[in-house]
Amino acid sequence: MTLTLRDELAERSRRAACHVAAGLGLKIDSTELIAFASNMVLLLQPYNLVARVSGEAAVIRSEDGAREREIAVAQFLANARAPVVAPSDLIDPGPHAYDGLIVTFWDYVPDEEARKPETEAFETLAHCRASLASFPEPLPYMRGYNDARQLFHDLWRNDTLGAIDPGDTVRKLVEIDAMLDAGGGASSTSNVPLHGDAHLSNMLMDAGRGLWIDWEDVCQGPVEWDYACLIVSIRNDEMSTEGDSPAIATAIEEIDRDVLEILIVARNLQFDLWDTAIEVLNRPDKIRPNIFLRGVRDLRRRLGPR
Numbered sequence: 001m002t003l004t005l006r007d008e009l010a011e012r013s014r015r016a017a018c019h020v021a022a023g024l025g026l027k028i029d030s031t032e033l034i035a036f037a038s039n040m041v042l043l044l045q046p047y048n049l050v051a052r053v054s055g056e057a058a059v060i061r062s063e064d065g066a067r068e069r070e071i072a073v074a075q076f077l078a079n080a081r082a083p084v085v086a087p088s089d090l091i092d093p094g095p096h097a098y099d100g101l102i103v104t105f106w107d108y109v110p111d112e113e114a115r116k117p118e119t120e121a122f123e124t125l126a127h128c129r130a131s132l133a134s135f136p137e138p139l140p141y142m143r144g145y146n147d148a149r150q151l152f153h154d155l156w157r158n159d160t161l162g163a164i165d166p167g168d169t170v171r172k173l174v175e176i177d178a179m180l181d182a183g184g185g186a187s188s189t190s191n192v193p194l195h196g197d198a199h200l201s202n203m204l205m206d207a208g209r210g211l212w213i214d215w216e217d218v219c220q221g222p223v224e225w226d227y228a229c230l231i232v233s234i235r236n237d238e239m240s241t242e243g244d245s246p247a248i249a250t251a252i253e254e255i256d257r258d259v260l261e262i263l264i265v266a267r268n269l270q271f272d273l274w275d276t277a278i279e280v281l282n283r284p285d286k287i288r289p290n291i292f293l294r295g296v297r298d299l300r301r302r303l304g305p306r
Helices: 005-023 056-060 066-079 118-132 143-157 166-182 224-236 246-254 257-281 293-303
Strands: 030-036 039-045 049-054 096-098 101-107 192-194 203-206 209-212 219-221
Touching (some): 005 039, 005 049, 005 101, 066 101, 118 192, 118 203, 118 209, 118 224, 118 246, 143 166, 143 219, 143 257, 166 257, 224 257
Antiparallel strands (some): 039 049, 049 101, 096 101, 192 219, 203 209
């Protein structure tokens, strides 16, 4: 039976997390896979230490210092007592490279609630943005969206768009880009620090308080991008009620509704492109196209040989 890239990454991720932890002086007795998406998230015992191993995400996303920036941002926010899960203080949180993967270490917070309170999500996200306003380092502009634009071109060039209509996608990208440019783009004085990937799964509930994780796409841009990400997540949540909740109605009172609606289109497009890319990556090796050479070469250049 041919293994998919995801199967291979799962096993390599376990080995990478244990190897790096051992090199930092920890003896790992057992590992538990607690999340399995674009990143593999493992709980390492007996330390209750979380290892997040970047696999598919590292291949698909651009590698412009994202992991180093994520650790710096999360530590900055934790020091400011913002509602985030902090990088581990038990060992060097990283990022660490092993076997072509990137490993980071985090405090363990058990996610106590399957149903995430929407009002809590909007309020804690706003708290994080306010705290991040004094972050001393520059943040990239609309990182997740710009990665999606590049991903579309990679998929199209390799004839792997699947059900995605290239003409319709180009029209959407032109509309989104025009709106961003009209607002001043990367140089706009109204840009704010953003989580960049603010969906409900990236907020853990601990003692009734929402704590944000996964700052890989942290960036700067119009505040409506964080709202768009969260609203799409809420609308797609199987546990959400029909229609928009009072939390959404209240949250969007003071933002530009037109910008929000266009960025909701952008977020849905990002999801479609990401899902298509993951499907391509999980094809058998013999037919998987060379679609992500750009990302792989960049990743290997930073990490060195396997």
